[in-house]
Amino acid sequence: MPAYKDEKTGKWMVQCYYENWKGERKHKKKRGFQTKKEALEWEREFLNSTSGDMDMAMNAFVEVYFQDKAGELKERSIKNKRYMIEAHLLPYFKDKPMNTITPADIIQWQNTMREKGYSQTYLRMIQNQITALFTHASNIYNLSNNPCKKVKKMGKSEADKLEFWQKEEYDTFIATLEPGSRYYVIFEILFWTGCREGELLALSKQDIDFENNQIHISKTYYRTDRKDIITTPKTEESVRTIEIPEFLKEEIKDYVERLYSLPDHERIFPIVAEAVQHKLKKQCEKAGVKRIRVHVLRHSHVAYLINQGVQPLIIKERLGHKDIKITLNTYGHLYPSQQRQVADMLDAVREKNAPVD
DSSP: OOOEEOTTTOOEEEEEEEEOTTSOEEEEEEEEESSHHHHHHHHHHHHHHHHTOTTSBHHHHHHHHHHHHTTTSOHHHHHHHHHHHHHHTHHHHTTSBGGGOOHHHHHHHHHHHHHTTOOHHHHHHHHHHHHHHHHHHHHHHOOSOOGGGGSOOOSOSSOSSOOOOOHHHHHHHHTTSOTTSHHHHHHHHHHHHOOOHHHHHTOBGGGEETTTTEEEEOOEEEEETTEEEEEOOSSGGGOEEEEOOHHHHHHHHHHHHTOTTOOTTSBSSOOOHHHHHHHHHHHHHHHTOOOOOTTHHHHHHHHHHHHTTOOHHHHHHHHTOSOHHHHHHHHGGGSOOOHHHHHHHHHHHHHHHSOOO
16 A cells, blocks of 8 residues: 555555465554655565565564564573674665675675774674574575675684683682672682573572582573563573582571571572672772683683693583583683693503513
């Protein structure tokens, strides 16, 4: 149907009929356009999105993408992905039809992103968003040519140099905090378990098994739009039980016992992530150690375990990684090379089996 003007408001409106994915005939009406052209453009993009026509502009396909992913991605993931797409993709490809974006367009966009001075890991995160869009368009909506497949990905999945604290640096840092205080216990848990910040902030009394020296990780916490959100962890593998040393069990137990009237299901650390980061920064300055992000304590835990000879598979289970490849790709370079030991072993075997004159 053509667009027409609402005489009462002076604005343009449009209505159209379409078939949804079930083949059902539906009616759609949209009001409030300033011009007839805007109304007709909206109608064209809407009909393209309902039919999965790859002639639709990227900004329209982004909405289709998030509709399709609504049951698959967590609310926080959708929010983060949408921010990156709107900040880094749509300013360049917003009105460009998906089936007209070429590998050359992707390369030019990549060069523009590189000029902004982002880190290699952040560039890879941005790259992953556009790759995900075109992969979905190809797999689900039969986009004939995926331009991302013909272009090398920008950025790196892991930083060139993994940042972490040595045990001595952590000891210097933790000495600036009062033993038994809230933040003392928080940083002790982070360093000695390697759990994620959100997992720590979601902990309740019922998650701590004091009899068996265990912490059960089954949820994560974050705050968005002034609301506290408790949800399932990052992956299925993130649901796990972490064995803790006796000294850490006692520290947690003493702290929890002072929370007299706190229900078992309530968070034992009712603060936000920004508060933890702020305290970390303040104490780093006081201790005179290099400043780090909270997540670096997780890396520091792993570095310490590797230094103690703990094998990658045990670390994978402790961290809740989805795949051993993630553990090895992230921390493999911290393991000392055993090539010399292999050569020495072969020498020893050869000498043992050598004939005696």
